[in-house]
Amino acid sequence: MNPPDPHTPPPESAPPAEDAGSQALSEAMRSSFVIVQVIMVALVLVFLGSGFFTVGPTEAAIKLRLGKPVDGGRLLGPGPHWAWPAPIDEVVKIHITSLTNAESSVGWYATPAERAAGAQDAPDMPKLNPANISYVLTADTNIIHVWATAHYRITDLTVFQFNFVNAPDFITNALNNALIHASSEFLVDEILTTKQAAFRERVEQLVRELIEAEHLGVTVDLVDVSRSSPPIHLRPYFDEVTKAMSKSHRLVEDAQTYSTNILARATGEADTRVKVADAVRKWRVDRITAQADKFKKLLAQYEVDPELFKRIKQTGVLADIYTNVQDKIMVPPNSKELRFQLNRELQEPSVSNIPMSPY
Amino acid sequence: MAVAFVLLVIFGLMLFVYQVRLSEVAVVTFFGKVVRVKTDPGPGLRLPSPIERVFKLDQRIQNFEGRGKLEEIKLHDQSIILLSVYVGYRISDPTNFFTFFQNGSIAEAEKTLNEVVRSSKNEVAGRHDFSDFISADSQRVKFAAIEQEMLNEVQRRVNTNHYGVEIKFVQIQKIDLPESVTQNVFDRMKSEREYYITNVLSAGELQATQIKSEADGKAAKQLYDADAQAFTIRGEGEAQMMTSLAIMQQNPALATFEMQMDAMEQFLKKKATLVLDLSTSPLQWLRMDEPAKKDK
Numbered sequence: 001m002n003p004p005d006p007h008t009p010p011p012e013s014a015p016p017a018e019d020a021g022s023q024a025l026s027e028a029m030r031s032s033f034v035i036v037q038v039i040m041v042a043l044v045l046v047f048l049g050s051g052f053f054t055v056g057p058t059e060a061a062i063k064l065r066l067g068k069p070v071d072g073g074r075l076l077g078p079g080p081h082w083a084w085p086a087p088i089d090e091v092v093k094i095h096i097t098s099l100t101n102a103e104s105s106v107g108w109y110a111t112p113a114e115r116a117a118g119a120q121d122a123p124d125m126p127k128l129n130p131a132n133i134s135y136v137l138t139a140d141t142n143i144i145h146v147w148a149t150a151h152y153r154i155t156d157l158t159v160f161q162f163n164f165v166n167a168p169d170f171i172t173n174a175l176n177n178a179l180i181h182a183s184s185e186f187l188v189d190e191i192l193t194t195k196q197a198a199f200r201e202r203v204e205q206l207v208r209e210l211i212e213a214e215h216l217g218v219t220v221d222l223v224d225v226s227r228s229s230p231p232i233h234l235r236p237y238f239d240e241v242t243k244a245m246s247k248s249h250r251l252v253e254d255a256q257t258y259s260t261n262i263l264a265r266a267t268g269e270a271d272t273r274v275k276v277a278d279a280v281r282k283w284r285v286d287r288i289t290a291q292a293d294k295f296k297k298l299l300a301q302y303e304v305d306p307e308l309f310k311r312i313k314q315t316g317v318l319a320d321i322y323t324n325v326q327d328k329i330m331v332p333p334n335s336k337e338l339r340f341q342l343n344r345e346l347q348e349p350s351v352s353n354i355p356m357s358p359y
Numbered sequence: 360m361a362v363a364f365v366l367l368v369i370f371g372l373m374l375f376v377y378q379v380r381l382s383e384v385a386v387v388t389f390f391g392k393v394v395r396v397k398t399d400p401g402p403g404l405r406l407p408s409p410i411e412r413v414f415k416l417d418q419r420i421q422n423f424e425g426r427g428k429l430e431e432i433k434l435h436d437q438s439i440i441l442l443s444v445y446v447g448y449r450i451s452d453p454t455n456f457f458t459f460f461q462n463g464s465i466a467e468a469e470k471t472l473n474e475v476v477r478s479s480k481n482e483v484a485g486r487h488d489f490s491d492f493i494s495a496d497s498q499r500v501k502f503a504a505i506e507q508e509m510l511n512e513v514q515r516r517v518n519t520n521h522y523g524v525e526i527k528f529v530q531i532q533k534i535d536l537p538e539s540v541t542q543n544v545f546d547r548m549k550s551e552r553e554y555y556i557t558n559v560l561s562a563g564e565l566q567a568t569q570i571k572s573e574a575d576g577k578a579a580k581q582l583y584d585a586d587a588q589a590f591t592i593r594g595e596g597e598a599q600m601m602t603s604l605a606i607m608q609q610n611p612a613l614a615t616f617e618m619q620m621d622a623m624e625q626f627l628k629k630k631a632t633l634v635l636d637l638s639t640s641p642l643q644w645l646r647m648d649e650p651a652k653k654d655k
Binding site: 090135170187214306309332 | 378379380381382383400401402417419420421429441445447492493494495500502503527528530531532533534535536537538541542545548549552555556560563568569570573574577578579581582585586589590592593595596597600602603604609610612613614616617618620621623624627628629630632633634635636637638640642645646
């Protein structure tokens, strides 16, 4: 067989129709496959991308892989995170704030929702239907209305979320139970006035005990007895007691003021009396001493002529008196009638008015 | 090929694998009959539905309030109260729970439990007096004990009926009085307030009187003490004066005269009015008649 002549044009041999179709089909399939591959990659990327999630600033999240907590239930804080998409991983987000409140739903004549909406006082009713109006009974079987709020923090999110179907509801009901229980131990006036702090502490203690007993994963920071009130129908009577107590306190305070004043006055008066007595004593002693000295000096002169001595002395004294006396009235001889106005003003009390005679 | 394999794997997983989440328990039935229970979280194998079906039950503590109309309970001392309780329970035996309550329906379970709780509550409360619930004597109040009794009674009945439930707590939620009784309570409270007002005022007046009396007594004693002290001081002064008196005893007439003169001078020192007639010495010298007579 001779080799073909290179200059000889090849025999006209057009490719068979099947080959062209197969080639086109192959080309089309190759293109489709590429598209499918791209779509698959895109789907995989979308699948993996769907695993991104964000935990908000007031949230925490726990990741479950095939139902089990990942990393022992480690909490995921605020920010972006990634997990395998469902059904491999499941992200459980829990709304959490630094402090959460629970309000009692028994004991008050309005529900927490009605209170939040600014419900007014219930109408004055001479009796209460427990189906409509809630209240508590005190130890002395009085009816009052009380409303408390518990402030708590979630300290173990896993327990809080996976131990109880509705942990917040449990806290509300624990608060209700504590309120009813504590009320049954205190007298009406103790809750309303005299032992408010002790009552609040008892409610708080009971709430803590109930929550700790059920391992709820929360810490109670504070229980506040927001309001306590007698039934509206009896408010005027309780107000009268308050007024009576106020009046009673005022009476006692007035008496204490009186006591303080009278004791202060008595102390002053007693001090004055002692001081005056001492001053008089000193004055009298000094005076008698001076008189004794004078007596010693005059004795010799007196013994020479007592009558003359007396006369001279008397005259001298009378001269001083007549000179210094305020008013002098001379009665004319043979006067038939004398009239005086005796309305002289009273003398001011002073030490000089105290009798100074040595005897 | 690989894609098909992946799809096949996914399809196989969906048919033969199920997942139990933390806090859940899975009950697997084989043509409606419970064959196994998976309590720990994680994946499990099963035959495709409808051969085997998987039911998941929530194993967390469920809580519910006693529902229905508030009913009156007659206590041991014939008092009548209305009592509401709050109950917590957990599925302790998933097979029994699933079997007893249609496919483990929580609603069905709570409906049944509510009846059990209601009758147990009434029975336990009926054994107690009113003072076991409410009393001014705190030693008599058996609040926690009554709750424990209720819990035990509910648990006993639940166990007897094999509900597959563990009662975690029974808490008294409300203690109320019948509406007609509240009116009597209001009347008593009014009387107590009026009595209290009288007492408060009387006590205040009594205390005020006592404070004043005590103050008056203390003040009087202070003055008496001061007077006694003054008396002593005066006595001491008189003792000191005796020394001087001894000197004057040399001539009592002179001493008396001197003292009388002093006294008269002191007495008429200020704001005195003297009424004198002209015969008083030495004023007689003011008269112009009978000088010799005047001198007398």
